[in-house]
Amino acid sequence: MSNELRIAVSEEKGSTPVTIMYVSGDLDSKTYLDLEAKASDVIAGGAKNILLDLHEVHFMGSAGLRAMHAMSVKLKDTGGQLKLLNPSDQVARVLKTLGFDKFFDIHATRDAALKSF
Amino acid sequence: MLSLDEAGQLLRRSTFFRSTPALAIQALAQQSKLLHLPAGELLFKKGDPGSAMYFIVDGCVRVHQADMLVIHLAKGEVFGEVAALSSESRTASVTAKSDTVLLKLERESIYATLASHPDAARSMIEALCHRESEVIDERLGRMIRTKVLEHELEIGQKIQRNFLPSAIPAMPGWQLDGMLEPARKVAGDFYDFFAIPRLQCIGIVIGDVCDKGVGAALFMTLFRSLIRSGALYGGNREQPVGDDDLAGTLRHAIGSTNSYIASTHRGSSMFASVFFGLIVPQTGLLRYVNAGHEPPWIGHPTGVRTQLPPTGPVVGLFEDADFGMGVTEVGPGEVFFAYTDGATDAQNEAGEPFSDDSLQRTFCQAIAQRGPVLETVRRALEAFVGKADQFDDITMVCAQRGLH
Secondary structure, eight states, X not given: XXXXXXXXXXXXXXXXXXXXXXXXXXXXXXXXXXXXXXXXXXXXXXXXXXXXXXXXXXXXXXXXXXXXXXXXXXXXXXXXXEEEEOOOHHHHHHHHHTTGGGTSXXXXXXXXXXXXX | OOXXXXXXXXXXXXXXXXXXXXXXXXXXXXXXXXXXXXXXOEEEOTTOOOOEEEEEEESEEEEEETTEEEEEEETTOEEOHHHHHSSOOOSSEEEESSSEEXXXXXXXXXXXXHHHOTHHHHHHHHHHHHHHHHHHHHHHHHHHHHHHHHHHHHHHHHHHHTTSOSSOOOOTTEEEEEEEEOSSSSOSEEEEEEEEGGGTEEEEEEEEESSOHXXXXXXXXXXHHHHHHHHHHOSOSSSOOOHHHHHHHHHHHHHHHHHHHHHHTGGGTOOEEEEEEEEOTTTOEEEEEEESOOOOEEEETTEEEEEOOOSBOOBSXXXXXXXXXXXXXXOTTOEEEEEOHXXXXXXXXXXXXXXXXXXXXXHHHHHHTTSOHHHHHHHHHHHHHTTSOOXXXXXXXXXXEOXX
16 A cells, blocks of 8 residues: 655745645655646646655655656746755665656755755 | 425426325425535435435535545435435435535335325336336446456557567577566566667567556557667668677667657656667677666576666656666576566565565576576566565566576
């Protein structure tokens, strides 16, 4: 059984506004559509830059990576960006094996991530 | 407020009470209660006990089981009759779709009406039979639709099998073997073996398309075909052949497949992890691209000598990806082995995964036995899984080089 996916959203109003999505639970073939749907809502609400906080995602399957790519494509089309924050060990390993670490900006701290937008 | 007369007239219109005499209807209407149910409010849920049936005076309700809609019922229709007329609990949940006005009829008053007016039973039995026949029709229809879908999937399964190699090319001094066990009717995994005569080598491919089911299966056929086509027919085939051509062929096949899918199917975000290797039979040289795939192994009886980690990202997402290249050798008596994570993640009846360690141990034992490696590993995996459900496709390929 996968752990239920929970997503909380907050806004960081700086010189470049960033929407932070805190994800917890398992991001797999059963839950990735929830992330995509939530991201679509956030993007439709005007978000251009999204920081995905992954430190409480303990399992990420390939479907989770698919959802992240879909988000990043949508944001790029509006001139925005998707960045990743603090992936857990398992998630970091999957990102590296599948080569996502070369194409996504991954940050260890929230401050560094926010400054990089 | 609805008058008794109006309530009676409404009830009369329902097929349930068509043969009920006017006096009895009036008595029934007198005992009924008018109920206002605001939009979105749950009236009862499946499994609840219930002793009343309802007549919709105005509005519309959703009959549902959890989130799944069974039917919408509107003005003039009756529901809740099963629990009201028997000791059954509620067979489905009912929620108001819009603001709804209901007449609530209690079991006692219905049975009292039937007892004093036996004629009234006739239309009620007819209405119940009619509803029963509708349920049977619906169930039959659903069974037929399921059968049609299953048949379509079986056709898909047969067609998809043609996208796996029907015959594995002969490679003197080597034994090549591949298997794919889909978790569902159709698979997102694939493997391929093909000879490239001009380069005097054999191509070995294993891939795992993200996600499962029909979508993954459609993309599997695309990945497999583009890679094979790129390797066999791409690049400049007029140039003299050398070792660089192995690299060129790999680069072209993976690069063009990646660019095509990443650009043409950008909106789908579908990707595959792919290992594509070219083996020169005489020398055991293996040139490869590992695009985000589980590292294949080269092993001998005492252990795994080397692993072949990713040289680039998965195929199909990043248009400007650089896939890199690896080179190694499969020595005499050694075995090249690649798998998808369905093999290591396969669970037994207790829900435990087979694991990397077990797969590696089984692989080395199989080499030591000097029999067909893949068949031995497959049997061990089958014994481990037992009767547990298979969640993911399981795919394995191997190339065993003889001692001489």
